[in-house]
Amino acid sequence: MNTLNESAKGVYLITVTPFKDDGALDLDSTDRMVDFSLESGVTGLTILGIMGEAPKLTAEESKLFVKRVLARVAGRVPVVVGASAAGFASMGELTKSVMDMGAAGVMVAPAATVRTDDQILAYFDMVNHTLGSDVPWVLQDHPVATGVQMSTRVVLSILKNSPRCVMFKHEDSPGLAKLSAIRAASDKGELRRVSILTGNGGGLFLPEELVRGADGAMTGFAYPEMMVDVCAAYARGDVDAAFDIFDAYLPLARYEQQQNIGLAVRKHILAARGAIASATVRKPGPSLSAMDLADLNRLIARQEKRLAQLKLSR
């Protein structure tokens, strides 16, 4: 059985939601995307994140999508489901539903309305109460998306108060100092050690974050093998190779991290790589211009050349 726990590491890929050209949910592509992801070597999947297209799904579509992903994964890797919700009743309902379907755990970010340290701590007391003592969960720290700034001290307090919080998803920026401090707290024995996966800037600081003690990454990228290979190289002690691989993909990763248009970029590449049938972003959403496509072609060609030089292409 795949339950999430504190020893999680490697790459939990945040997947896209595939749609057909007409905007309908594409369940066949969902299967292909799962296969594509697992073949790249990721150690987990994350679906229904707070960015991306989850909010564009109806409640019914969400359920269908989660079910299909879990069926296709079939227990091979843990699947985390985003459960941040406007209200605790919905959070509880969604959590129960996805855990019953076989999710490994849920991920929760603070509601955009909380501001002070006391409000944040009270919010996660309610989260613990809502999720109960069985469901493992991931604390997501993503101030750009939520508007909520959690200080290191607050994060440590939440972890202390939350026996079932097994992972910290680190997306604050600048966040390297926070990451170091949270890792140091468990190294010094002040706190049980939780898994730390990072998504800062969509993985744009991955090698530095591994050096600081991150256990891997949880984010999306059209070339998940980059993150897999960077983590693997770092894990086997080949720090230079980790940076070499990262640098080879960085120009494209940077381009894919543009707000808003980034999702269209990612889906375009995933479609070109055969992971999904259509690059369609459900309306309202961006589409790529001829100049955007020219940018991408140039970046991909340069990336392939660089990987070949480094003998890094798979």
Add this chain to the structure above:
Amino acid sequence: MNTLNESAKGVYLITVTPFKDDGALDLDSTDRMVDFSLESGVTGLTILGIMGEAPKLTAEESKLFVKRVLARVAGRVPVVVGASAAGFASMGELTKSVMDMGAAGVMVAPAATVRTDDQILAYFDMVNHTLGSDVPWVLQDHPVATGVQMSTRVVLSILKNSPRCVMFKHEDSPGLAKLSAIRAASDKGELRRVSILTGNGGGLFLPEELVRGADGAMTGFAYPEMMVDVCAAYARGDVDAAFDIFDAYLPLARYEQQQNIGLAVRKHILAARGAIASATVRKPGPSLSAMDLADLNRLIARQEKRLAQLKLSR
């Protein structure tokens, strides 16, 4: 049949969502609250607004609540349902569902992500596409809640582009000039006349808004009869009486409009008046202190005395 149209006027009361002491949805109180509201003389009801406790309901509870309200109203007045949603698929699904149950129309505010005039107009093109040509809808302009500033020019463009938008819910502040400009546009024949109901500051500018050409109010208050009587006095030409009634309730209305704690105040009074069984606000939410209750007792006693002086109590 009760379909919303451009001639709507009077008071569309935004109702609370009643819970039992233990936080469960209270459907019996839903009936009593509907009766209480209709007895006060309101001409319509609005449920699942963007403020209030709708986000605390599960999808299932929302459906139960809407169904119960519609069943109890039984066509006596039109019921508008809030349909602002993070995605258009959900908006469409919710709209279809509530219209099938007998709602008179839906209300939509712009998503918090749109900023420029062009983005706002494109958003409401999608709204029109989503709602279709049958569903009458209300354009809600509530920048404090949404963060979206719609200029008078943008509002007029939306109304022009949206044949099924039959009502403008005016909650901008300062908004009297915008209200005057929108009314002037239809008076000058530049635009078909739509209904304008106001909720600026929770009705704190109601008499001035009637003077500017508003057709009534759409907001919540523990004494809906205040809004009914102000509108009635104004409609029969007794402007002084409209202001007298308003002023008598203003100290309490102001107190009830405090952000956050205001909802607990409203429910406390509604429970005291017998409209709902319990004043419970579902967690997380504010509760009233002994000092808050002392404030309320003083304000209510003073209000009753003032109404008696004016011979205005019902």
Add this chain to the structure above:
Amino acid sequence: MNTLNESAKGVYLITVTPFKDDGALDLDSTDRMVDFSLESGVTGLTILGIMGEAPKLTAEESKLFVKRVLARVAGRVPVVVGASAAGFASMGELTKSVMDMGAAGVMVAPAATVRTDDQILAYFDMVNHTLGSDVPWVLQDHPVATGVQMSTRVVLSILKNSPRCVMFKHEDSPGLAKLSAIRAASDKGELRRVSILTGNGGGLFLPEELVRGADGAMTGFAYPEMMVDVCAAYARGDVDAAFDIFDAYLPLARYEQQQNIGLAVRKHILAARGAIASATVRKPGPSLSAMDLADLNRLIARQEKRLAQLKLSR
């Protein structure tokens, strides 16, 4: 000599900045406005607040204005000067300059960039370091203007760490519970007692705040005598009179508190009352329409009638 201290009470009026019809700073009206304010019975003045037109002044004009106010006041009441600044060097420079000219103290709100409890506390450590051990200062808690939420616990920590912070300017909303908690802390001896003056909603909760232990108000209103008389009635134990006076002015006070247009309303009335020569708001700023003026005339006539009924006009 007029130095601000913890025993401050009554009304510290936040004054407007008078301009001539052509937008030039009006120093003659500055004199008249000071006289008008002192004749109304206020116990202090506050200038260069974070709202209002201070940011529209050049550095040179600011200095001229402060100098003129201080010269005209001539030590009769303490004058507080707003010193919130983007940087500590400017804050220090401005503070030194106005204290040398004879100000009684300065007022500081947190910079809009701080978010977490730790960041807020660190910010006020820098404030204490910048202002030094001689300058009495006012802690301004105005989240609507600054975007910074300070919990009760944080406010108490700042007061504890800041020996020269002698006053808490309370403008959070809803803020009655915070006000009660801060007053209770000194009543229980956990903290030295500081003065608490309120400005919540521009004084729209003044009587309730006095009941909670506020020492008075620091805000602006075209009828400062309302706040003076409410505080005086409350101080002599006549709580009913305090509420009666407040209620008589509330309809107009509410109208004057509309964001943006409120300043034009205030200046219009002050000009009509002879306190300043011109109602000009320096560009860019709102001006009043014929309908706004009609609203004001009606509200003022009703207010005078009500005051006469209550035998409350001065």
Add this chain to the structure above:
Amino acid sequence: MNTLNESAKGVYLITVTPFKDDGALDLDSTDRMVDFSLESGVTGLTILGIMGEAPKLTAEESKLFVKRVLARVAGRVPVVVGASAAGFASMGELTKSVMDMGAAGVMVAPAATVRTDDQILAYFDMVNHTLGSDVPWVLQDHPVATGVQMSTRVVLSILKNSPRCVMFKHEDSPGLAKLSAIRAASDKGELRRVSILTGNGGGLFLPEELVRGADGAMTGFAYPEMMVDVCAAYARGDVDAAFDIFDAYLPLARYEQQQNIGLAVRKHILAARGAIASATVRKPGPSLSAMDLADLNRLIARQEKRLAQLKLSR
């Protein structure tokens, strides 16, 4: 004489403000920094930008700093001075002062308070009125810093209405489509051609922006020669070299673009390169940890190795 005009191109470096170890303004380092910048081949300088440490200077220090920079530059390149201010009186005063000292033009971003298209256009009407017909100015589009979203249509309207606006500083993200559209408008003759310099993400999209028709960059980076060389390679038609150079510096550029800590990174490198005497960031500001320094050493060593491979080091 160096007046800014529509033909400006190349790199306008946004400089840091040098402080001594004790936090005092370092005028000697100001000279060295100017020399260092000009030796790198930049075609202009920009000082007192809205990011950076300008707000930490007193008014007196600002004037000293501008004077020193202008004296050292001595007309060799144009110097643009940031003039965004809370009020138009200050903007006018600052502009007059720096133009008298020899600045080539000023740069203005919209005030954070404007939202709708009409408000933005009205704001820049006031800017034109304030700056007058002699002062060339740069329109800065930096929504992350200002919170103001200007659509392509609004930018084109401002340019049309502003005969003295000679440059568009492009910092929206995602902004490549906007850049293309603005360039297309002048290519099609709908608009006079203005200079477009970019600063999107601190230059993180420079080569793609040149492809879209940008005339160069206006931003800060500890290795200004990167931007100079990228622009030069692109100008001589060597697109591959432009991308090669950019990619070699990208890992460090990315690291330096971390919010908040980025400035400490830049100053650390500039001090190490001898451009300024001390890496001090004036309080309150970040400092670098041992782990940050280890990151930097690794990145710089890798960058030097890569440049050597490419035979690109100067």
